[in-house]
Amino acid sequence: xxxxxxxxxxxxxxxxxxxxxxxxxxxxxxxxxxxxxxxxxxxxxxxxxxxxxxxxxxxxxxxxxxxxxxxxxxxxxxxxxxxxxxxxxxxxxxxxxxxxxxxxxxx
Ligand SMILES: O=C(O)C(=O)C[C@]1(C(=O)O)C=C[C@@H](O)C=C1
Numbered sequence: 001x002x003x004x005x006x007x008x009x010x011x012x013x014x015x016x017x018x019x020x021x022x023x024x025x026x027x028x029x030x031x032x033x034x035x036x037x038x039x040x041x042x043x044x045x046x047x048x049x050x051x052x053x054x055x056x057x058x059x060x061x062x063x064x065x066x067x068x069x070x071x072x073x074x075x076x077x078x079x080x081x082x083x084x085x086x087x088x089x090x091x092x093x094x095x096x097x098x099x100x101x102x103x104x105x106x107x
Contacts, residue, residue, distance in 0.1 A: 049101040059101035065094060
């Protein structure tokens with residue numbers, strides 16, 4: 001009878017399971033760092049939102065965003081990360097920040 005491929009990670013050989021476990025521990029640490037860094041970034045942007053609201057500045061600054069995207073794309077390239085992905089991620093984060101700024105401005 002031919003051997004069937006394992007259905008789940010728990011069916012894999014112990015050495016494969018151990019390697020997977022080791023890599024997943026690193027992934028969990030990196031995900032935790034990402035969450036903490038994002039929390040710090042949002043603490044800063046909340047302060048920016050309050051400053052902008054107090055001084056009646058618009059929530060979005062497209063020129064600043066263009067500079068951030070150009071910089072991040074370069075950083076991504078040197079880090080061998082897909083620049084298009086880095087740009088999408090930054091745009092996703094900034095869209096949420098602008099939503100927060102708008103909420104602060106209305107309050
Ligand atoms: O730098 C600002 O003016 C911000 O409001 C912060 C931020 C950002 O999240 O980086 C968000 C919105 C702006 O369009 C540009 C940048």
